[in-house]
Amino acid sequence: MRDAYYITARELAENGCEHLPEELDSSKHMIYSSPATLDFNSPGAKGFGVKRAGLVIPESVMLLIAPGCCGRNTALLSDLGYDERFFYLCLDDTDIVTGRYVNKIPEACKELLEELDYTPSVIMLCVTCVDALLGTDMERVCRACYELTGVKAAPAYMYALTREKRLPPMGLVRKSIYSLLEAQKRRSNECNILGFFSALDDKNELYSLLSSAGIKKIHEIGRCKTFEEYKELSRANFSIVLNSEARAAAQDMQERLGIPFIELTRMYRLDKIHNQYRLLGQAIGASLDDSAYYESAKKKIDDFKARYGAVTFAVGESLNADSFELSLALCEYGFRVAEIYGTVGERNFVFVKKLAEISPDTRIYSNLSPTMMNYTPAKEIQAAIGADACYYHSGIAGAAFNSEAQVFGYRGAEVLFDELSEAIDKKGGVS
Amino acid sequence: MKKLLKYISPLAPDDSGACSVLYEMGGITVICDAGGCAGNVCGFDEPRWFEKRSALFSAGLRDMDAILGRDDLLVKKLAKITQQIDAPFTAIVGTPVPAVIATDLKAIERMAMKKTALPCIALGTDGTGLYDHGEEMAYYRLFEMFATEKLDVKKGKLGVIGATPLNTGETDSVRIKETLDKSGFEKIVCFGMDSSLEEVIKASECERLLVIAPSGIKAAKLMNERFGTPFDAGYPDDSRGVLLPGDDAVKCTCGLKGSRVLIIHQQFYANALREKYERLAGCDVTVGSFFMMDKDYMREGDIRFRDEDDLAKAAASGKYDIICADKRFSRVLKGFDIKHFPLQHFAVSGTLNRDI
Numbered sequence: 001m002r003d004a005y006y007i008t009a010r011e012l013a014e015n016g017c018e019h020l021p022e023e024l025d026s027s028k029h030m031i032y033s034s035p036a037t038l039d040f041n042s043p044g045a046k047g048f049g050v051k052r053a054g055l056v057i058p059e060s061v062m063l064l065i066a067p068g069c070c071g072r073n074t075a076l077l078s079d080l081g082y083d084e085r086f087f088y089l090c091l092d093d094t095d096i097v098t099g100r101y102v103n104k105i106p107e108a109c110k111e112l113l114e115e116l117d118y119t120p121s122v123i124m125l126c127v128t129c130v131d132a133l134l135g136t137d138m139e140r141v142c143r144a145c146y147e148l149t150g151v152k153a154a155p156a157y158m159y160a161l162t163r164e165k166r167l168p169p170m171g172l173v174r175k176s177i178y179s180l181l182e183a184q185k186r187r188s189n190e191c192n193i194l195g196f197f198s199a200l201d202d203k204n205e206l207y208s209l210l211s212s213a214g215i216k217k218i219h220e221i222g223r224c225k226t227f228e229e230y231k232e233l234s235r236a237n238f239s240i241v242l243n244s245e246a247r248a249a250a251q252d253m254q255e256r257l258g259i260p261f262i263e264l265t266r267m268y269r270l271d272k273i274h275n276q277y278r279l280l281g282q283a284i285g286a287s288l289d290d291s292a293y294y295e296s297a298k299k300k301i302d303d304f305k306a307r308y309g310a311v312t313f314a315v316g317e318s319l320n321a322d323s324f325e326l327s328l329a330l331c332e333y334g335f336r337v338a339e340i341y342g343t344v345g346e347r348n349f350v351f352v353k354k355l356a357e358i359s360p361d362t363r364i365y366s367n368l369s370p371t372m373m374n375y376t377p378a379k380e381i382q383a384a385i386g387a388d389a390c391y392y393h394s395g396i397a398g399a400a401f402n403s404e405a406q407v408f409g410y411r412g413a414e415v416l417f418d419e420l421s422e423a424i425d426k427k428g429g430v431s
Numbered sequence: 432m433k434k435l436l437k438y439i440s441p442l443a444p445d446d447s448g449a450c451s452v453l454y455e456m457g458g459i460t461v462i463c464d465a466g467g468c469a470g471n472v473c474g475f476d477e478p479r480w481f482e483k484r485s486a487l488f489s490a491g492l493r494d495m496d497a498i499l500g501r502d503d504l505l506v507k508k509l510a511k512i513t514q515q516i517d518a519p520f521t522a523i524v525g526t527p528v529p530a531v532i533a534t535d536l537k538a539i540e541r542m543a544m545k546k547t548a549l550p551c552i553a554l555g556t557d558g559t560g561l562y563d564h565g566e567e568m569a570y571y572r573l574f575e576m577f578a579t580e581k582l583d584v585k586k587g588k589l590g591v592i593g594a595t596p597l598n599t600g601e602t603d604s605v606r607i608k609e610t611l612d613k614s615g616f617e618k619i620v621c622f623g624m625d626s627s628l629e630e631v632i633k634a635s636e637c638e639r640l641l642v643i644a645p646s647g648i649k650a651a652k653l654m655n656e657r658f659g660t661p662f663d664a665g666y667p668d669d670s671r672g673v674l675l676p677g678d679d680a681v682k683c684t685c686g687l688k689g690s691r692v693l694i695i696h697q698q699f700y701a702n703a704l705r706e707k708y709e710r711l712a713g714c715d716v717t718v719g720s721f722f723m724m725d726k727d728y729m730r731e732g733d734i735r736f737r738d739e740d741d742l743a744k745a746a747a748s749g750k751y752d753i754i755c756a757d758k759r760f761s762r763v764l765k766g767f768d769i770k771h772f773p774l775q776h777f778a779v780s781g782t783l784n785r786d787i
Contacts, residue, residue, distance in 0.1 A: 002515040030461055030488035030508050033473040035481050067527045068441035069468055069558030073475040075440045075759070075781055083762065088436040093559050096531050108435050115437050129465055133497055133531045160465035161494040161528065370488055370512050 004375035006339070009352060010360035017349040023369045024344050027164070032370045036318065036341070036388035047404070048197040052077055053173045054124040054156035055085055056197045057180065059227045061120045062156065063108060065089045066128040067096060070158065087112045091130065099134045105141050106148040113149055121227040122180055123149075126156040133161070154179055167248055174249040177221065181234040183257050190217040192236040192259070194250055195243030198222040201405040201415070205293040206240075209277065213286035238284070240264060242408055244347075266408055268321060268329035268416070270297055273409050290410070297410040301333050304417045308430050311420075312336040314378075314393055316386025317343060317367060319401045320412065324351035326385070329413075331359045338381050339363045341372075341388050382430040383420060397427040438762035439739050442721055443597050443778035445556035447476035448565030448646065449524045450487060451595040454479055456573065457627040458552075459486045459518040461509060463534070464526040466491060468558060475781055476562070479602050486516050497532050502539055510546045519628055520550040520577075524565075530557035550576060562597050562778050563697065563722045566646035570622075574650040578634040581658055587617035590630075590637035590660075592647030594621035598697050599643070600777045600784040610667035611641070634660075641665060644697050645723040664728055666703035687712040687753065693745060695719045695736075695756035696776050702728060704755070704774075719745065722778070739763050758782070 005023040007015075015021070022028040051074060054062050064071045068090050077086070089108045095101040109123050123145060127138060138155035145153035157172045167175075174194070191210065193200065199222035200206060210218055217232075224230040234253075239261040241250045250261035262283050267273055274294055281288035313330055315337055317323045323342035328351045330337050337359055343366065344352060355362060365372065367388055375392060383397045384390045390398035399419035407415045424430055446462060450472045453460045462469040469489035473480045477487075490505055509521060521543055525536055540553035552572045556565045570592060589611065596602050604621040611619050620630045620637070634654060640662035642651045651662040692714045694701040701718040708714040718724075719734035719742075736742050742760060745751070746767040754764060755772045757779035764771045775782040 026491055027493065028508075029491075030512055031466060031469065031491040032488055033466075033469045033480075035473070067444065067558040068561070069444035069446055069471055069526065071441040072444055072447070072471045076475065078440070086440065088441055089432075090434045090436060090441060091527075091559055092434070093530065093557055096527055096557070096559065097533075104432065108432055111432050111435060112437060128527070129467070129497075130527050130531055132494060133528065158467070159494075160467040161492060161497060163466065164493060368491075370486075371515055373484060373486060373516065 002371050002374065004365060004373075005369050005371045006363040006365045008360060009356040009362040009364060012344065012364055013353045013356035017344070017346055020344060023371065024364070024366045026343075026366070026368045029368075030370050031368045032372050034367050034372055034388070034391075036316065036367055036391035047402075050156050050158040050169050050173045051086075051126055052080075052082070053170070053177065053197050054126055055082060056221055057122055057124070057177055057227070058224050058230050059118070059121040060124055061085045061087065061112065061116070061122075062124040062126050063087045063089060063105070063112060064126045065091070065101065065105060065108075066126070066130060066158075067091045070128045087115075096130050099136065102136055102141060106145045109145045109149050109151070109153065113151060119151060121152070121230070123151055123153045124156045124176070125153050126158055128158045129161045132157070132159040152180060168245070171245045171248050174246045175252050178233065178249045178253055181231065181253065181257060184231075184235050186237050186259065187217070187235050188237045189215055190219065190232075190236045191215050192219045192233050192239040192253075194221075194239050194241045194246040194261070196220075196222060196406040198404040198406060200242075200408055201403075201411065204407070204411045205290065205409055206411075209280075209288045209290060213281070213284055213288060234259070238262065240280075242266060242406075264408075266321065266412065268326050268413050269332060270294055270301075270410065270413065273297075273413075277409070293410040297413045300414050300417045304421060305334060307421070308424055310334055310336060311424075311430055312338050312380050312382045314339040314341070314381045314384045314389045316341045316384070316389030316392075318388040319386035320403070320407050321401070321416075322348050322351065323386070324348045324355060326416075327351070327359075327362065328355045331355065331362075337362050338378060339365060339389075341365045341367045341386070341392070343368075383424060385416070385420070396431055397423040399423045433740075434738060436739055439759055439779075443476050443562035444471075444558050445560035445562060445565030445568075446524050446526050446558050447472050448562030448567075448595070448597060449522075449554045449556050449569040450477060450565075451562070451597050452566050452569035452573065452623050453522050453524075454485050454487065455483065455623050455625065455627060456520075456631070457518060458520040458522050459488070459509070459512055459516060460522045460524060461488050461490050461505075461512075462524045462526060463490045463505070463529050463536075464492060465489075465528060468526040476597065476778075478596050478777070478781075478783055482602055486512070486518060488512065492528055497528055500532060500534070502534065502542065506539065506542045506546050509543055513547045513549060518549065520552065521547060522569075523551065523553040525554060525556045525558075527558045530559075552576060561722055563644065563646040566593075566595060566597070566644070567649050567723070570647055570650035571653060573628075573631050574634060574653055577628060577631045578654060578657070580632065580635065582633060582635045584638055584660075585618065585636045586638055587615075588637050589614075589616035589619045590634055590640045591619065591621040592640055592642045592651055592662075593644035593699070594624040595644075596783065597778040598646070598700070600775060600782070602783065606784075607643075607667050634658075639663065641667075642699070643667065644699050645725045645728070648725055664699055664725070666699050668703050668707070687714050689713050689715075690752040691715045691717075691750060693717045693719055693734075693751040693754045693756075694774070695721070695742070695754065695760070696774060697722050697778070698724050698728060700776075717751070743767075
């Protein structure tokens with residue numbers, strides 16, 4: 001039995017991104033469905049997977065066209081009140097070989113509409129690996145459904161097979177959910193925030209900063225209660241993209257609706273956040289004064305450090321942050337990060353390199369490595385950040401830091417340290 | 432339209448059933464999928480995932496693996512794991528992806544055995560069948576491959592086949608054994624629940640077998656043919672006629688007297704509950720199931736449901752005063768002039784006995 005595989009930040013940085021060890025490359029080994037990271041496995045599993053995300057359009061319903069196994073865990077969403085919005089066309093073994101079910105989809109849509117006492121805004125047609133392999137033309141299927149029922153249909157591709165493609169399932173579904181928007185006269189004092197399926201938390205400074213720049217209305221799909229509100233997204237003057245998985249959706253909106261976009265990154269290093277707001281101000285032609293937010297976040301971090309000392313953390317990846325950027329931020333603030341459970345790629349290797357300079361001995365694990373079955377928690381770790389890290393270190397203080405209300409900017413840093421303080425106090429201090 | 436579910440979500444699929452049987456056997460189990468199926472199994476259909484470690488992995492297939500049919504890569508990855516984790520055998524569980532591309536699972540089984548020098552079981556599940564079908568396959572292949580040696584029969588040893596969370600709503604064998612303790616057997620083994628492959632290898636030691644779900648019948652028949660081991664089909668039931676703790680419908684027969692009742696569950700559980708209702712409350716009971724119904728244990732009038740429309744028809748037939756069925760069926764039964772007594776079945780709602 002082999003111990004859980006890890007590599008230090010220094011070793012990893014020295015090897016370079018192009019020479020990742022096999023254990024950190026999920027295409028080179030079987031995938032361990034660690035209880036810590038179940039949401040990796042299924043694009044429909046927890047939080048906002050493809051299925052739940054597809055239903056973020058107000059008044060929509062979903063028809064899942066798949067073998068029973070693909071819709072099994074949808075029962076988890078029942079507790080969230082989705083029961084009456086899900087329908088299933090279950091495929092049998094002949095279906096998946098011949099693709100004969102495709103012709104039945106419009107009829108299935110018609111029949112499900114008869115069950116409803118309202119007309120939905122759209123029927124989301126959720127398809128899975130079966131259609132990825134059969135090459136089903138979902139645009140054509142959607143048109144056929146519309147012709148038969150008069151209700152719009154849009155695809156939601158739950159293609160786990162294409163997870164590492166340029167446009168993965170969670171990118172495709174983001175594109176789908178904005179695809180019903182139609183061009184209308186844009187308003188110069190309105191903008192969209194794209195990237196998440198739920199809204200930013202109410203206290204986020206981005207609202208105030210945009211307001212100070214003259215933005216009167218900020219649209220977010222997570223705040224839309226009705227289809228009418230949803231339609232207002234197409235009158236925005238510009239969009240702010242807070243998650244790169246929404247880039248394809250923003251590009252589509254730019255091409256179809258003429259709405260340009262600016263992309264921001266969720267970070268936890270205060271100086272970088274400040275710089276990003278400065279650039280945002282330049283892009284929209286306003287000076288954004290973020291000094292009060294900067295000072296408040298800085299004070300929060302300083303107070304935490306004064307109270308609990310230079311805490312040693314374990315940082316996971318099931319959280320509202322990039323594991324490596326957050327770890328780098330924590331090290332820069334004077335804390336220690338002993339372990340990271342994360343996925344290394346081109347996108348975040350720059351943080352690994354910087355981390356190697358200030359914390360070369362940080363151990364980097366891959367949650368997906370089969371050897372993680374044998375992981376044993378290190379004693380030096382005093383607090384865990386991320387749902388997965390909390391799972392591995394259930395005996396110590398931990399902040400899951402993965403709430404549905406999304407955090408961003410300075411507010412993100414404040415929420416993190418608030419959650420950590422609460423968790424540590426609950427445990428009676430750091431061990 | 433057939434196979435269009437408007438009120439219920441899909442029931443536990445065959446790949447979940449196969450994994451459920453293999454879970455505690457100590458082998459390395461690989462779900463031949465892109466990740467979603469493994470997520471469904473580990474995150475929903477396998478409640479032991481959060482309690483007991485098992486070497487259960489996803490093959491992590493990607494589109495090019497499927498398009499190019501990279502079976503050798505799959506076997507290579509499997510061989511790599513066997514060097515990291517000690518295991519007496521490997522198992523490969525099929526899903527829709529290998530079914531669509533017509534993967535030759537038998538060939539992979541042979542390749543894996545050659546490469547790893549370990550026994551391998553490849554199960555041709557495809558995610559379109561129901562859990563009991565997958566369980567049946569897994570039980571049969573396990574007993575076929577490993578229960579080959581004729582050992583001396585140990586008097587008083589009872590082997591239980593069918594003890595999975597999907598059939599019982601239990602994650603360990605404690606309550607099953609507690610109930611069976613009163614049946615006079617000294618040693619009780621629940622194959623695959625708190626017991627590993629070792630007990631399957633020693634299965635011929637059992638004086639009798641008790642099959643508690645239809646998915647175990649085929650394996651029990653094999654043992655009967657191979658070693659002459661007798662088997663019974665039934666569900667743990669102590670002298671007071673109390674089945675394993677369940678919902679109100681199980682605990683109490685108040686208000687049932689003389690009623691016409693339809694019980695919906697896995698067949699052997701429902702049969703046991705039928706006997707109880709008939710004996711204690713003089714009910715006229717019909718058994719129905721969305722899962723396997725073994726003809727040898729069916730009565731005339733028992734129903735095999737193919738989809739939710741069949742259940743709606745039964746509810747509308749006027750033949751029943753009460754339907755005992757999982758709470759997940761409540762939306763189908765709504766609006767009919769019948770009483771719905773909730774009777775949880777993990778393979779339907781994912782509810783464990785302890786969660787009631």
